[in-house]
Amino acid sequence: MNKKINDWKIFYKKINALAIELAQDILTNKTYKVIKEYKNDKRSYIAVIEFKGSKFILKFPKNEVRIPQRKIMTLLKKGEALNTYERTNKYQEKGLDNLCDIYAVGVKRRYGMISDSFMIMEYIDGMETQPEKKDDIDLLMEGIKKLHSYGLKHGDANPRNFIIEKLTGDLKIIDTQLKKDLFKIGSNYDYVNLFYSEVKEALKYVDTRTMAFKIAMTLKKIKRLKVVSYIKKIKKKLRDKGWRI
Incomplete structure (x- = not known):
């Protein structure tokens, strides 16, 4: 309505x-x-x-x-x-x-x-998933697998965006725009992102031999290059100063 x-x-x-x-x-x-x-x-x-x-x-x-x-x-x-x-x-x-x-x-x-x-x-009364807790990671991986089963990607997969409710113990997914997972690259990128967010077990849940995974990992490595990070920082500073870029 x-x-x-x-x-x-x-x-x-x-x-x-x-x-x-x-x-x-x-x-x-x-x-x-x-x-x-x-x-x-x-x-x-x-x-x-x-x-x-x-x-x-x-x-x-x-x-x-x-x-x-x-x-x-x-x-x-x-x-x-x-x-x-x-x-x-x-x-x-x-x-x-x-x-x-x-x-x-x-x-x-x-x-x-x-x-x-x-x-x-x-408002979800709960706690962020903790990478060092196996039960939390099991819930997180189950939750993101369910999201991917609908042909969607999270887009910002990290432990902060998966909340465990205090009352029920259920997992809730936050801060996602639910965009389509084209060619499985987005879902693979979610696992790569989790891996670089201290969820080292994430790569056990994905076939690392596929082309989609290799593309996702390559994209992540490019984004982590010092020169790319430097350019992003400069753009952010300029935008914060009022530059329209």
Whole structure:
């Protein structure tokens, strides 16, 4: 479902009435309470907030707004917030039940381009998976294998993005845009990324003889080259200074 609030278009699930109230509050009264900020930089804002006794995760993606070439592309695209919301709903309906839920998103456009957006997500009371704990890694690998079975890649696979709920012991996957896994390169890259994130057992779960794995490993090694890292740091510094690159 969706509705208009001032210059914003809000997309939300009918079953969660509190989320649409929170969306209205974010854009008007701002009575919600910030419990903890996880991230607050030029790329994104992420925080745990409380509203009417319930906790949520609030995220404002910023890259598609601050980088000109990405902003122009939003003339033709739905944007990160709405795309992630729709994909999450789609694959939850198909049975992928270990995803962090997204209750509502807001999108604001100017001249047809996205000028701002936010996401209201499920707050998961739990702990990040710990690479040194075998039970945690077993859950993590089971979770990512299930994600891959739907033809999807995570895109930022590391222990921080796999949370074990305190109450149930179940694993929840966070911070993924659920993009298609073309030619199996993305799923192989997820395993490579986990390997370089101290999950050394990750490569036991993938066939390292395939071309897809070899391409994924090569891409990772290129990204880890000192010259590539240096260029990325320079670009980040220039963007932080206001350069539109």
